[in-house]
Amino acid sequence: MADSPLRILFLAGSARCGSTLAGRMLGELPGLVNAGELGLSLLFADAQAVTVPCGCGQPEAECPFWSAVAAGRPVRDFGLPWRTRNLLRLWRRMRRDAALRMAMAEVLVPLYRNVAAQAGAEWVVDISKNPAIGLILSELPGVELAVLHLVRDPRGVVASWRRRKAYLPKIRPIKVIRWIWFASVLSEVLARRAPLRWRFRYRDFIADPEAVLRQVAAGLHRPAPELAFLRPGAARFHTQHILFSNPDKMDGGWIPLRVPEVNLDRPARWLTNLLTWPLLARYGYFRPNR
Numbered sequence: 001m002a003d004s005p006l007r008i009l010f011l012a013g014s015a016r017c018g019s020t021l022a023g024r025m026l027g028e029l030p031g032l033v034n035a036g037e038l039g040l041s042l043l044f045a046d047a048q049a050v051t052v053p054c055g056c057g058q059p060e061a062e063c064p065f066w067s068a069v070a071a072g073r074p075v076r077d078f079g080l081p082w083r084t085r086n087l088l089r090l091w092r093r094m095r096r097d098a099a100l101r102m103a104m105a106e107v108l109v110p111l112y113r114n115v116a117a118q119a120g121a122e123w124v125v126d127i128s129k130n131p132a133i134g135l136i137l138s139e140l141p142g143v144e145l146a147v148l149h150l151v152r153d154p155r156g157v158v159a160s161w162r163r164r165k166a167y168l169p170k171i172r173p174i175k176v177i178r179w180i181w182f183a184s185v186l187s188e189v190l191a192r193r194a195p196l197r198w199r200f201r202y203r204d205f206i207a208d209p210e211a212v213l214r215q216v217a218a219g220l221h222r223p224a225p226e227l228a229f230l231r232p233g234a235a236r237f238h239t240q241h242i243l244f245s246n247p248d249k250m251d252g253g254w255i256p257l258r259v260p261e262v263n264l265d266r267p268a269r270w271l272t273n274l275l276t277w278p279l280l281a282r283y284g285y286f287r288p289n290r
């Protein structure tokens, strides 16, 4: 129905905040479809060069789901006129420019609607994380945005980027810390604009996914889910057509849900503590046993 709002559940946070696993869990809720980093693949300038298989393991061009959604066109081409490295500037331009908002809505809203229709879902989960993309989506007329801000211990995020991961490179701590600040502050700005919002720490999500998922389902006015894909400490997922994201998206079988340990060498730990202590305090990482 064209008149009903387009419902997007946007997962905001820093890169490596645990969004791949969280997104897969959200995608198992009835009425939700996990589209992966759809907004990022549409609007981020460097997305054009990225060649990452879909979550089903097929190249995106050969994936039947995305071929049906985009009528055989590459999905990322839909965002071509607006693609940029400075997504925050694009958001600011949209706020001033009604014609730009309408032009973007005319292309992007039907695309997201097709994702929902193709999956028979009411909510499209977009795990792009970059809150600037959430802000852009929030400006599109006809969009009802819910925001889930996923917080991960900055030391864990820095540690994660110290290692190469399949097609993802290593990144220096100082650069990662800049991202963490950007993502944290802006995710809070974004969440304030959304009528439906949650903030969860990744470790709490992983420790008790059932509680988190029930809370989200209730907030989205969905019936209480059965969550048969969960068993204590593990989850098993159906195939989800996840765009971009982390290579873990293709892992099959029972996937262990482990609360991540922070394994960071001493200099990097000191640096991260020094530069992110207000965030560590705000999100409760200084409290013992939490």
Ligand SMILES: [Zn+2]
Residues within 6 Å of the ligand: 054, 055, 056, 057, 058, 063, 064, 065, 066, 240, 241, 242
């Ligand atoms: Zn696919």
